[in-house]
Amino acid sequence: MKKGWLIVFEGIDGAGKSTQVERLAGFLRGQGRVVQTTREPTAGQYGAKIRQLSGEGAPLSLEEELALFVEDRREHVRDLIEPALARGEVVLSDRYYLSNVAYQGARGLEPGAILARNEALFPAPTAAILLEASAQEGLGRVLARGGELNRAYEQEDFLVRVAEIYAELDLPYLIRVPATGSPEQVHAGILRALDPWLSQD
Ligand code: ADP
Ligand code: MG
Secondary structure, eight states: OEEEEEEEEEOOTTTSHHHHHHHHHHHHHHTOOOEEEEEESSSSHHHHHHHHTTTTTTOOHHHHHHHHHHHHHHHHHIIIIIHHTTTTTTEEEEEHHHHHHHHHHHSSSSSHHHHHHHHHSSOOOSHHHHEEEOOHHHHHHHHTOOOOOTTTEEEHHHHHHHHHHHHHHOTTTEEEOOSSOOHHHHHHHHHHHTHHTTTTT
């Protein structure tokens, strides 16, 4: 049986994560792989709470908010990610724990502590694809897609800090791919970056 892969997509809002998850899923299915696409926060009870609270200008403390993300991820890993990996499938997740490192880090928690807590609880991804875009590029795309800016999470100065924390990460599974260029060019960059795995079998 093929070995399962957990490939996660990271980057600021508007970097192109959702777009590239779909493209990579299509490519891998074309190669005969069974692919599950998923996202965090999930649609489960904790994920729904995170979305609801983020629309309300966050009455939670940073620690309480991070605890909700961890509970959401616990369910996600237990109910979807680990079973799929055990079946030898590919899981593509739109965000995973590095999003907490970057976003909750930008809000004031210690990025290294957030990372350590997650690494202790959850499987490391096979690869984390960091789509690198500036805050301005990301926001430009969010606005172009007709979205309203989320008050807490999509302000430019905040996203500049998020992008800085992402830029400083140094992890063996982290792959940086420039998010500028057309969706086709970014997809091609992702395939090149994943070549060590794609050419395995
Ligand atoms: P994210 O999931 O990272 O927030 P999306 O994939 O939703 O980003 O992309 C944000 C917006 O930008 C969408 O409207 C999408 O169609 C568009 N978009 C995605 N990738 C590109 C690209 N390479 N060039 C231009 N626009 C893009
Ligand atoms: Mg998205």
